[in-house]
Amino acid sequence: MKLTIGRHKDNDLVLNDNTVSGKHAEVKISENFKDFTLVDLQSANGSKVNGRKIASKKITEKDSFQFGNSKVAGPVLFKTLNNHIKQARTDFSAEFTTLLGIESQYKSKRRNLNKNYRLLAMLPRLLITIGIVVVIYLIPNLGTELRYPLMIGATLVGSTISTLGISERKKEELLDKLKTRFQLEFVCPKCGSEFYGKEGFFWKEKKTCRNKNCNATWHVN
Numbered sequence: 001m002k003l004t005i006g007r008h009k010d011n012d013l014v015l016n017d018n019t020v021s022g023k024h025a026e027v028k029i030s031e032n033f034k035d036f037t038l039v040d041l042q043s044a045n046g047s048k049v050n051g052r053k054i055a056s057k058k059i060t061e062k063d064s065f066q067f068g069n070s071k072v073a074g075p076v077l078f079k080t081l082n083n084h085i086k087q088a089r090t091d092f093s094a095e096f097t098t099l100l101g102i103e104s105q106y107k108s109k110r111r112n113l114n115k116n117y118r119l120l121a122m123l124p125r126l127l128i129t130i131g132i133v134v135v136i137y138l139i140p141n142l143g144t145e146l147r148y149p150l151m152i153g154a155t156l157v158g159s160t161i162s163t164l165g166i167s168e169r170k171k172e173e174l175l176d177k178l179k180t181r182f183q184l185e186f187v188c189p190k191c192g193s194e195f196y197g198k199e200g201f202f203w204k205e206k207k208t209c210r211n212k213n214c215n216a217t218w219h220v221n
């Protein structure tokens, strides 16, 4: 597999510059999509990697490139390369497995939020009440006939003030936030089509995306 670079419009990376040849260079991509070799196609004005003319050279994202007078930064070329690879690839099993992990994380976070939120919402109130009781206990020259009724009073007030309404709303807010973030992540690894609305195991059995123009597949046990 390769990525072609040149002035002609049928290249994968088109450089609109008269010093660039029609078919100027190409990047050869290894079968595991991990090694990249830039090959100059005997262009009129040559190809450079980090300022040096090359005929053929292994490249990484950290290199900088020049075709004729056109400079292309490493991240720019590699972004094009990665998109090109994604277009050609059909097996997205690894990415799909990651998605399943994201889904189970989301579910457990949602479960914990539902289970623990009431307790968490109560905690600050509890701590404040304890603080007040301790302060009353430590006030010097306070007779026991005043001290203990005050402490009991503070405890009663602390435990009866209801924050339930507020905490339910806050919980819904947090659940919403969690869901929104999950919806953004739970998408086809190739085309970005939404997966939300069906569970991970549905997509796992389906083995393909809902977008008919997308040819992504996955095979996960």
Ligand SMILES: [Zn+2]
Binding pocket: 188, 189, 190, 191, 192, 193, 209, 210, 211, 214, 215, 216
């Ligand atoms: Zn898709």
